[in-house]
Amino acid sequence: MYWQKLLDYIETRTTDFFVIGLTGSVAVGKSTLSARLSESLQERHFDVEVVSTDDFLLTNLELKQHQLFDEKGFPKTYHLNKLAQMIQDFRDDAPQVTIPDYSHELADIRPDVQKVIQKPDILIIEGVTALQLPDHILDLAIYVDAKLADIESWYLNRTLAVMDKARFDAKSWYYPYTQMPLSQRQEHIMSVWRRTNLKNLQQYIAPTKAKANVIIKIDAQHHIQHIEYDD
Numbered sequence: 450m451y452w453q454k455l456l457d458y459i460e461t462r463t464t465d466f467f468v469i470g471l472t473g474s475v476a477v478g479k480s481t482l483s484a485r486l487s488e489s490l491q492e493r494h495f496d497v498e499v500v501s502t503d504d505f506l507l508t509n510l511e512l513k514q515h516q517l518f519d520e521k522g523f524p525k526t527y528h529l530n531k532l533a534q535m536i537q538d539f540r541d542d543a544p545q546v547t548i549p550d551y552s553h554e555l556a557d558i559r560p561d562v563q564k565v566i567q568k569p570d571i572l573i574i575e576g577v578t579a580l581q582l583p584d585h586i587l588d589l590a591i592y593v594d595a596k597l598a599d600i601e602s603w604y605l606n607r608t609l610a611v612m613d614k615a616r617f618d619a620k621s622w623y624y625p626y627t628q629m630p631l632s633q634r635q636e637h638i639m640s641v642w643r644r645t646n647l648k649n650l651q652q653y654i655a656p657t658k659a660k661a662n663v664i665i666k667i668d669a670q671h672h673i674q675h676i677e678y679d680d
Contacts, residue, residue, distance in 0.1 A: 451673045455663065456489055458678065459571075462589060463495070467571045468536055470579035470586075473593030474654055475522065475646045476604035478671055482593060483575040490571055498569040502576025503551040505532045508558045522649050524581045532574070533586050539568050553611075556622035577649065580657035592661035599669045600650075601642060608638045 459469070471486075473479050480501070487497040505528045512518040517526050535546050545567045550559045574582070580590050612634060615621035626634055658664065664677040 451676050452489070455486075455665075455676055456493065458663070459490065459589065460493060460495075463571065464588065465570075466539055466568065467588050468586065469571065469573045469589045469591060470582060471573060471575045471591040471593065472577060472579040472654060472657060474595070474600050474650045475577060476607055477593050477595050477600055478603075478667060479575045479577075479593055481671075482665070483573050487573060495571050496569045497571045497573065498566055499573045499575060500535075500548065500566060501551065502527060502532060502574060502578045503553075504549050504558075504564070505529065506551055506558060509556070519645060520649075522577055522645060524578050524653055527578050527581075529578060529581055532578075533582055535566075536572065536574070536582075536586050539572065542568075544568055554615075554618070554621050577654050580660050581653070584660065589663065590657075590661045591663045591665060592658045593665050593667060594658065595667040596669070599667075601639075601647075602669075603671075604642055604646065605635065605638055609634065 459467075469486075471479055471483055483499045487499050490497045506521070507515070507517070507526050507528065509518065512521055512526060517523075520526055535548060538546050545565055547563050547565050550562045550564045551557070552559050574587070580587070580592065612623045612626050615623035616627045618624060626637065629637065662679045665673060666675040666677070668674040
């Protein structure tokens with residue numbers, strides 16, 4: 450019921466080129482929800498592309514040079530002007546754009562690799578800084594919300610799972626952490642959460658909820674509990 454109503458809400462507002470910004474905390478399920486939204490809209494015969502704001506992060510080298518590495522994910526660690534320009538290029542009828550490619554395995558922008566994005570009917574920008582873009586850039590703003598305790602649990606479990614997968618991949622950013630005892634790994638993960646991700650949520654992400662046209666409430670099982678609309 451909730452999902453079909455959301456699709457109807459989006460479809461009735463679409464224009465020739467429609468941009469959706471989707472944000473929420475780290476680990477709240479933005480990528481999964483964006484992929485589901487893309488698939489559902491494609492079933493309604495829209496051409497849809499999903500672009501992550503992570504593709505516009507500064508490189509790790511740039512972050513270290515500017516002493517911003519411990520604030521990775523904060524708005525100032527992104528090339529938001531380049532993300533806005535990409536959207537504007539599509540509005541100016543560019544048939545395609547070329548953008549960087551962020552690797553979660555490397556936890557960095559891939560060197561010498563770029564992605565070509567064809568102009569879609571609907572462009573979904575997902576990530577922690579999606580609603581940091583100027584209001585006129587987005588046609589629809591979506592905020593994904595959940596209880597803090599659930600988000601922290603998802604973050605811990607997700608990061609542990611990623612570390613576990615990296616046990617046999619020495620190239621992975623997470624490989625060194627796989628050598629730690631489990632208790633030490635857990636403490637390290639939650640230390641990063643408190644120092645960076647929680648601070649980012651409280652200071653930068655949560656305030657953009659006020660800009661959202663749609664607020665999607667997620668329960669502890671990652672199911673949609675409720676959707677609020679601004680009209």
